[in-house]
Amino acid sequence: MSTINDTRPAEALRDGDLGAEQERADVKPLGGIAGWLDDRTGGAKPTSHFLKKVFPDHWSFMLGEIAMYSMIICLLTGVFLTFWYVPSMTQVVYDGSYVPLQGITVSDAYRSTLNISFDIRGGLLIRQIHHWGALIFVVSVFVHMTRVFFTGAFRKPREINWVLGTLLSMLACIEGFAGYSLPDDLLSGTGIRAMNGFVQSIPVVGSYVSYFIFGGAFPGEAIIPRLYSVHVLLLPAVLVGVFTAHILFVVIHKHTQFPGPGRTNNNVVGYPLMPVYMAKAGGFFFIVFGIIALVSAVVSINPIWGYGPYDPSPITAGSQPDWYMGFADGALRLLPGFLEFQTFGFTWSMNIFPGSILLLPLMWGIIGVYPFVESWVTGDKREHHLLDRPRNAPTRAGIGVAGITAYTVLLFASGNDLMAIKLQLSINDLTQLFRLLFFVGPVIAFWLTKRICLSLQRADRQKVLHGRETGTIWRYPDGRFEEIHAPLSPFERWALVQHESPEPLRISAEADENGVASPLARVERVRAKLSHFYFSDRVAPPTPSELEAAHHHGDEVDESHLLTGQHEAIDTSETSDSSSTPRETIKADRKRLT
Amino acid sequence: MSDIDTTRPESGSELAHHQEQSLDRFENPGLPPHIHRAADDDPAAGKRAEKQVATLFGLSMLATLVFMVAYFAIPDESTFYLPGVGLSKTQNVVLGLSMGFALFFIGIGAVHWAKTLMSDEEIVEERHPQRSDDRSRAAAVATVLDGGANAQLGRRPLILYSLTGALGLFALPFVLQIAGSLGPVNAPEELKENIWDLKNNDGKPIRLMRDPEMTPIKLSDVTNGSVFHVMPETLQKNIDENHGVLEAKAKAAVILIRLEPDLIKVQKQKDWGVDGVVAYSKICTHVGCAVGLYEQTTHHLLCPCHQSTFDLPDDCNVIFGPAKRPLPQLKITVDDAGYLVAPQGFMEPVGPSFWERSR
Ligand code: HEM
Numbered sequence: 025m026s027t028i029n030d031t032r033p034a035e036a037l038r039d040g041d042l043g044a045e046q047e048r049a050d051v052k053p054l055g056g057i058a059g060w061l062d063d064r065t066g067g068a069k070p071t072s073h074f075l076k077k078v079f080p081d082h083w084s085f086m087l088g089e090i091a092m093y094s095m096i097i098c099l100l101t102g103v104f105l106t107f108w109y110v111p112s113m114t115q116v117v118y119d120g121s122y123v124p125l126q127g128i129t130v131s132d133a134y135r136s137t138l139n140i141s142f143d144i145r146g147g148l149l150i151r152q153i154h155h156w157g158a159l160i161f162v163v164s165v166f167v168h169m170t171r172v173f174f175t176g177a178f179r180k181p182r183e184i185n186w187v188l189g190t191l192l193s194m195l196a197c198i199e200g201f202a203g204y205s206l207p208d209d210l211l212s213g214t215g216i217r218a219m220n221g222f223v224q225s226i227p228v229v230g231s232y233v234s235y236f237i238f239g240g241a242f243p244g245e246a247i248i249p250r251l252y253s254v255h256v257l258l259l260p261a262v263l264v265g266v267f268t269a270h271i272l273f274v275v276i277h278k279h280t281q282f283p284g285p286g287r288t289n290n291n292v293v294g295y296p297l298m299p300v301y302m303a304k305a306g307g308f309f310f311i312v313f314g315i316i317a318l319v320s321a322v323v324s325i326n327p328i329w330g331y332g333p334y335d336p337s338p339i340t341a342g343s344q345p346d347w348y349m350g351f352a353d354g355a356l357r358l359l360p361g362f363l364e365f366q367t368f369g370f371t372w373s374m375n376i377f378p379g380s381i382l383l384l385p386l387m388w389g390i391i392g393v394y395p396f397v398e399s400w401v402t403g404d405k406r407e408h409h410l411l412d413r414p415r416n417a418p419t420r421a422g423i424g425v426a427g428i429t430a431y432t433v434l435l436f437a438s439g440n441d442l443m444a445i446k447l448q449l450s451i452n453d454l455t456q457l458f459r460l461l462f463f464v465g466p467v468i469a470f471w472l473t474k475r476i477c478l479s480l481q482r483a484d485r486q487k488v489l490h491g492r493e494t495g496t497i498w499r500y501p502d503g504r505f506e507e508i509h510a511p512l513s514p515f516e517r518w519a520l521v522q523h524e525s526p527e528p529l530r531i532s533a534e535a536d537e538n539g540v541a542s543p544l545a546r547v548e549r550v551r552a553k554l555s556h557f558y559f560s561d562r563v564a565p566p567t568p569s570e571l572e573a574a575h576h577h578g579d580e581v582d583e584s585h586l587l588t589g590q591h592e593a594i595d596t597s598e599t600s601d602s603s604s605t606p607r608e609t610i611k612a613d614r615k616r617l618t
Numbered sequence: 619m620s621d622i623d624t625t626r627p628e629s630g631s632e633l634a635h636h637q638e639q640s641l642d643r644f645e646n647p648g649l650p651p652h653i654h655r656a657a658d659d660d661p662a663a664g665k666r667a668e669k670q671v672a673t674l675f676g677l678s679m680l681a682t683l684v685f686m687v688a689y690f691a692i693p694d695e696s697t698f699y700l701p702g703v704g705l706s707k708t709q710n711v712v713l714g715l716s717m718g719f720a721l722f723f724i725g726i727g728a729v730h731w732a733k734t735l736m737s738d739e740e741i742v743e744e745r746h747p748q749r750s751d752d753r754s755r756a757a758a759v760a761t762v763l764d765g766g767a768n769a770q771l772g773r774r775p776l777i778l779y780s781l782t783g784a785l786g787l788f789a790l791p792f793v794l795q796i797a798g799s800l801g802p803v804n805a806p807e808e809l810k811e812n813i814w815d816l817k818n819n820d821g822k823p824i825r826l827m828r829d830p831e832m833t834p835i836k837l838s839d840v841t842n843g844s845v846f847h848v849m850p851e852t853l854q855k856n857i858d859e860n861h862g863v864l865e866a867k868a869k870a871a872v873i874l875i876r877l878e879p880d881l882i883k884v885q886k887q888k889d890w891g892v893d894g895v896v897a898y899s900k901i902c903t904h905v906g907c908a909v910g911l912y913e914q915t916t917h918h919l920l921c922p923c924h925q926s927t928f929d930l931p932d933d934c935n936v937i938f939g940p941a942k943r944p945l946p947q948l949k950i951t952v953d954d955a956g957y958l959v960a961p962q963g964f965m966e967p968v969g970p971s972f973w974e975r976s977r
Pocket residue numbers: 095098099100101102103105106109137140151154155157158159161196199200201202203204205206207255256260263325326
């Protein structure tokens with residue numbers, strides 16, 4: 025194995041030949057500037073170390089980059105918008121160049137947004153880039169999150185970064201909502217109105233909180249200026265701070281990598297920051313920015329002049345928030361009205377509160393604690409730097425898809441009116457269907473995903489043991505047809521055989537006897553059950569001796585080393601729980617209780 | 619396998635894994651041999667790649683130039699028909715496309731450069747366990763403990779307690795300032811107020827006015843099936859003073875509809891209307907959107923926000939959706955001049971629920 029590390033080690037790159045480098049330190053003008061800086065900072069060593077840092081390559085690692093770049097794009101364009109946007113709800117008469125609204129009383133915020141769109145040259149473009157950037161920011165954060173989830177990149181030592189990421193995704197949604205409200209148009213004003221309803225639904229303190237937020241009765245004149253300082257100062261500062269910590273952790277931990285030949289849990293294989301990643305990542309920033317600008321050039325977004333200024337009385341059909349708030353809107357549509365009730369004359373709005381104020385912390389809370397739950401259930405306290413292929417963690421994949429399914433049902437529910445019109449269905453039926461799907465969908469999705477993962481694992485086994493299909497059909501003298509399978513090279517094979525496939529944890533007999541009453545034993549029993557849930561269905565990775573056996577089998581058929589793989593499903597592949605030996609014994613030690 | 623998984627720093631846990639390191643596992647074959655690209659060996663291919671990269675950067679410069687010219691050349695009001703998109707603002711499209719391509723070509727050029735000309739040999743960097751060694755850990759703890767001892771924290775508890783108290787309390791003024799100044803504290807009472815209340819009109823009945831024209835409505839104007847969006851006459855005062863208009867509207871919006879009197883199912887509903895003309899609050903009892911959609915055939919009022927559906931002939935009870943309570947009815951009659959008036963305000967708070975609503 026040592027050969028891996030000897031081939032192209034980064035440390036050797038770093039040590040370098042001092043004599044040769046000494047000459048290069050005098051190169052003009054870089055050497056001079058670098059020398060000046062190093063005299064004052066001592067930064068030469070960390071800098072060169074950093075520039076030689078190795079990053080592994082995979083398309084899915086670019087998702088986080090897209091999120092980072094679109095955030096930067098929002099920061100840049102946002103500063104541009106602040107030069108003309110006026111965060112004020114003072115009512116004024118519109119006198120700008122958009123004819124249909126001339127003479128109408130609007131808020132200063134709305135007027136200034138119209139001015140950015142019609143009277144500031146290029147202003148509309150910047151507004152559209154800002155809004156498209158925001159949408160792509162939130163999408164890429166979510167997709168990045170699913171990548172991290174399904175590959176198990178959140179495992180030790182990266183749990184803190186998972187929590188920071190969870191926080192970032194929540195802040196991104198709130199930041200988006202705050203920004204969306206700023207133009208003070210009819211659509212976003214209706215969103216704020218709904219937000220006021222959510223806040224009022226909080227038991228006991230709702231009325232007061234609403235008055236605090238709005239500085240009095242809804243809508244008041246305070247909400248836009250307050251949302252403005254939240255949107256351009258408070259949240260961007262927190263976002264940038266948390267994001268910086270997030271990236272710092274990536275540097276500290278070094279990036280994870282997918283399993284492959286030469287890649288181990290103890291190394292990182294990839295390209296150095298300088299120059300390859302510098303060019304690729306830097307170039308990618310321009311690509312993301314370029315594509316967002318191209319989209320903003322042709323696809324109009326949030327044309328607020330068409331909605332009109334906010335007024336509590338009129339309304340537009342098909343009122344919907346930006347997509348990332350859709351799931352909460354959907355939850356509100358599904359919660360039945362009978363959940364509101366009164367006790368002692370006080371009103372409990374359980375048709376609103378859980379779907380709005382409670383939903384956000386609940387959803388992100390569940391996401392945030394997942395790594396800790398999984399590591400407790402699996403008892404796995406090791407560091408993991410090699411990613412799981414999603415199929416090799418079927419239960420985790422199932423849980424992830426179940427969660428996404430629940431989220432998607434809520435998201436679709438927020439479009440039930442549009443769907444009813446488009447599909448000519450009754451909105452009542454659709455809503456009932458969504459209510460049902462919210463509970464049934466995740467269960468089906470879990471089961472289906474897990475089955476698919478296990479089948480994929482079995483297919484991997486087949487491929488390792490019987491080779492890859494070549495598409496060539498052989499006809500034997502006895503008239504039989506068979507497809508020729510080519511054996512995998514060790515390099516091709518490695519990614520398919522290197523994973524672990526843990527067996528469920530068991531409670532030891534000792535705990536059963538002594539520990540029945542002890543809470544610890546009970547907790548451990550829950551844990552054993554969960555472990556069973558995670559690992560009882562498993563496909564063991566193929567071993568060399570199995571490959572050997574498969575070879576022999578092939579030899580008998582046709583003397584050649586071409587393997588045949590159509591019959592004989594390897595029945596040892598699925599290890600039933602009852603027959604396997606317990607991998608791990610949990611000791612419910614009563615001494616620890618006292 | 620065993621070679622690879624040797625880093626298992628944390629083994630102190632009682633649940634440490636002793637996964638049977640079965641010897642029957644495949645060995646990591648190591649990095650596959652590096653395959654050279656065309657430009658690595660062939661100078662002509664390298665030259666070609668260089669030209670391609672330079673062309674991409676050149677295209678970017680060209681796009682920037684287009685942007686500069688378009689910025690001055692295209693008038694603000696010019697529009698054109700963009701196939702597949704519709705009528706578009708010329709300036710926005712041209713500026714956006716040129717800016718987009720200027721950025722895009724820089725990106726593509728850099729990535730192409732990296733892929734064709736920069737070394738694609740993979741480098742291996744070692745990882746080390748995340749945790750520090752035991753001595754460093756112990757030293758860190760010791761430093762903190764020694765520091766505490768040096769400050770005599772343990773020996774002089776008075777300082778510890780008083781410091782904790784001071785640090786705990788000093789945040790209060792900030793909290794108090796924010797909480798005390800953000801908004802008024804008479805929320806529950808104010809939420810129940812409404813400018814339909816006769817006290818806003820010296821106890822006299824309040825006329826129903828068209829929104830937004832603010833003109834009074836004659837009973838005869840309300841033909842069968844017609845829908846009026848209504849505000850109280852008292853709103854005029856807010857409009858004249860340019861004060862609290864939206865706040866008042868947010869609770870005062872009313873919808874006025876004439877139904878066939880036979881359709882009306884509830885006696886109170888009939889009594890509070892005139893010849894089948896009835897007035898209801900337009901503010902949804904769910905979270906407060908305006909219930910603006912009236913279906914003529916079914917006589918349903920629909921809220922576009924979350925589709926709560928109110929059955930008008932049945933006193934606006936909820937027949938579908940997440941709202942619980944019916945829309946409150948406003949009692950109306952006709953005054954001496956023949957205009958519709960409200961002889962009393964709403965008898966319950968309008969709009970979304972809140973904790974103290976029915977107290
Ligand atoms: C980083 C995440 C950010 C997100 C997700 C975001 C999102 C949004 C959204 C969705 C809008 C509505 C735009 C519209 O359709 O008109 C908006 C408006 C606005 N944003 Fe941001 N924004 C972000 C950062 C910033 C920053 C850092 C600033 C200022 C330094 C800023 C300044 C503004 C201003 C002034 C407006 C109102 C102007 C207008 O509506 O045209 N934003 N933001």
